[in-house]
Amino acid sequence: MIRRSARPLVLPAVIVLVAFLTAACGIPDESGVTVVGSGPSPGITSGTGRDPGQISRDTATDRVTFVENYLKVAAGDLDSAADRMRTFMTDDAKHRFDPKGANLTVIRLTATPLWNQGSDEVRLSYEQVGTLDKFGLLEPAAEARPVTSVIKVVQTAGKSGYFVAEAPSALLINADVLRNYYQEHTIYFWNTDYTGLVPDVRYMPDTVPVEQRPTAVMNWLVNGPAPWLSVAQLADGTTLIGKVPEISNNKLVITMSTLGLPSTDTALALSRLRQQLQWSLRSFLSGDTALVLRFGHQDAGSYSGDDYYASNQASRLTTDPDSFVVYEGRIRRLSESANATAQPPVLVPEQNKDIRLAAMSSSPAENYAAVVTRSGKSADVLRVAAAVKDAQAPLQAISGLSGTLGTPTWAIIDPGKPGGAVGLITANGKLYSFAPEKSRAQPMPWTGPGTTISAVAVAPDGRRLVLVVDNKLYRVSLSMNGDSPALGTPQLLRPAGLESVTAVSFSSEGWLLVGGVRSSDNRTTIADVSIDGALQNPRVNDLGDKPVESLTAYPANPLWPNQTSGDISCSYQGAAWEVLAAPRQIGVDRLAGQPSQAPGSLVPTAPFYLQ
């Protein structure tokens, strides 16, 4: 009775409560827009539109200039290169234009474009230097036959300027464009032994905004090294996450996928990676700017300072190298050079005799010396010595060599290890390697064209060689196959206008010093040639009509603003010459130490540097 009478009163209350509870609480289905706060403040733009490479069609007043401009217009962003070239074309040509290959074809004009009055055709004579891909890598052309091509340049009614009506279906750029619309940018990879970084020169288009350049560099690194180099790639699976943001708070933050960091020896791998990146991104890391590496969402470390320099052996190069010549069969210092009053390093003074050619190299661990001696009428003997800094060691003979020996050279394979160097020498047109101790020289098989190897030069990193083979210039990588060195696949380089190459040396990480005979007038010349052979600057225009016997340069330190060496010597006509703006023979008066008693006909020969 009580329950029954209570229910009608309670029931509505409960229903109301249930409705109230279910309706009034919980997360609503829809809500209005709630303003939480003001957004982050916008950034500041780095400037108005940057498009330095944009060459407009109608600036040319004659057909030759127009064609020269046409050979520049593809420079810059590769994806839109064809479109830029099409802006120079008639509507017909635009539709026909379908360039083969995704890369720019870098050519070198062998003559100025020729145009006959009244004609629509401009005749081009050129040779292909190589191809430039979107990773800034210039791959030298495998073959170099002269090409003659015709570009039909017309005028269209109602429109000013000229139009290309017919042209080779390729993304052509003149090699000079690399100088004006690109910047050299060296990236680095570890050699296969992880003992030092090996430079890999790339070309950065000027059209890439400054903000995007670190990203571009990172993409190059991730893409891998140039094919001719024998170096270690980044760890498998290394990818860049997103872009590399602009430097803020003095930090350049690079985010990579976690796969880029191996699970074992993480610290070592990280240390290698950051040094590689610090070198590759060095131009962006000026001042206090720190490199911050992140893997996924984890900060791996922040790196600043210059402790990374040591990973590149070229960074040890000084401004004032120890210079030597051979005089009276003895190694003598030059008076202006560093340590002029000291004894030549490594050699025991008593053994400093009968020397014809010599090479010395230093690493943090040891100094190495290789000398070619000849006493009387006996054959050349190669002797080597290795000693720690300021110590001396007796010379030891290297057997297995015969005939006329070329100038030896050292490749520092492992700067931190005693004995971590490999010597190279040409003998009877063959290349041999030798250890810095008493041993037998090992012939190094040559896989490229040609038979007679006449000169060899080693890059400061010790892993790249340039060779003169049958008076042609080749670049090749050097790698260590266990203890024995091995050559990679050689690539032919074609310095412009040189009929034959006789001597070569590295003048910096990315540039060579090449001595040869000019094809146009058979005069001997010395020029700076980029490591890919595309760019060339004359150093000595005319040395004479005899070939340069050898060239030796003390390479420029990549940390210096000036990227070419100022310390260059050569052997020419049996004498030592210093190559300045004008070549100057090194006379006896410049020898350090006691004046010589030798007859006046003797001159210093075989100049070299303690590299």
Place this chain on the structure above:
Amino acid sequence: MVAHRLERHTAPVRRSWRRSLQVRVVTLTLIASSLLVGTFGWFIAWRSADILLNRAQDEISASLQRKVLWASQQLTVHPQAYDPELPATINETVNELYDGDQAGDSGTVVSIRAEQYPEIAPQTVSAFDASDLITMQMIHQVADNARVARQIRTIDVNGHQTKYLVYGSPVPSKFGHLELYYAVPLTTEDRAANQIRTTVLVTGLALVVLLGVVAGLVTRLVVNPVRVAARTAQRLSAGLLDQRMKVDGEDDLALLAAAFNQMAANLQRQIVRLEEMSRLQRRFTSDVSHELRTPLTTVRMAADLIFSEREDFDPAVARSAELLQAELDRFEGLLTDLLEISRFDAGFAALDSEHTDLVPIVERVAERLTGLAERVGVELELHLPEGPVIAEVDPRRVERVLRNLVGNAVEHGEARPVQITMATDDAAVAITVRDHGIGLKAGEERLVFNRFWRADPSRARQTGGTGLGLSISAEDARLHGGWLEAWGAPGEGAQFRLTLPIRAGDRLVAAPLPLIPRDRTAEVS
């Protein structure tokens, strides 16, 4: 009609409400606890949902800040909006932000839009079509006002209605700002809120029911003894004076029972004592009356003898004998009246009802008093119905009442006529006796029925009344279940009305004759 039906249906409820304290307490407890529990439950559910939502908002907001930072850092590489690489960067960024979020395959949505740069297409990454998620108001706040804003949206995802918390923030870049929208499903929070709500609801209902049951039980504990007390009191009032409550323990209810029992005992003792005293008094009166009658009878016999022989006595003695005779009559009358009164007091008066025609009784009374009336010059006027007036009455008592009334009227009639009127209806018969004497003063209408009351004590008794006549008449009328009332006004005479039910035991509702006489009414009007 509806109200009537409702009233009829709710009648038992309202009766229960009125009569049962337990029903009231349980109902009020249920209502009050429902309100309280409901309020608290609502508060808890609301706060829980709020906390869940706040937590989600904090997380998403923090995530959004990271995303905006990342996106804005990514955009720093683009100095201009027309950079051909920009769409690729936006696409990469959106995918990267989305990938960074897919640990739990939670169905998030990441979108970058560039409302201010129509040439840049919006990029959205989600597992479903999320075009409805971002409203125009949202876009307006974020894109036009450059505000960070949030909104809750419910959209249809693969056939399921899913709640989303949408955040939008401008992403600063060197050329202006883009907008990043980040939407996260609130599935977990919503489910948790619903579970909390259900739990609170079920718990609340259980609590309310439990409170109702507890209130019912507790009230029963209190109400039961009260009911016992009420029943006991009812029995006490019905005369069962030895009824007592059961005293259990020492609590308040035991105190109530003890106090009640004590009160009952005291009442019982007082009542017994008073009954005893009353009984003794009545017995005394009765005994005195009886005891007086025996000597009075003897005195009477002697006085009768003297009175019959008075002519032989000296005239003075003869006069004394007459006086003696008269006072003895009076004494006897007084004694008779006293005995009658004591019978009423003792409750021994019994009605001897029979169907009687009242007209002859009236006529007989008038006839008997005609002599007295003529002596004082009063004319008796009778106004009686034509036919007989049959009523179930005790004729002896009715006659005694009428004799008293007419005697009084004659006595106080001041030689003016006295009207005796009788009227009857279905239920009652009324007889009025009207005189035109000195009348009654205001307030004397009730005093006239008191024992031994006189309007004017100095006034000589002419009828030799005992002063108990009207008292006895009033008791007689009450014994019949009738009324005896008086009206009077100074100088206007008085009127007495006797009203009796036709059937014995019937309850009187109205009288066929007015108490205030009609001639008086006429005068007044």
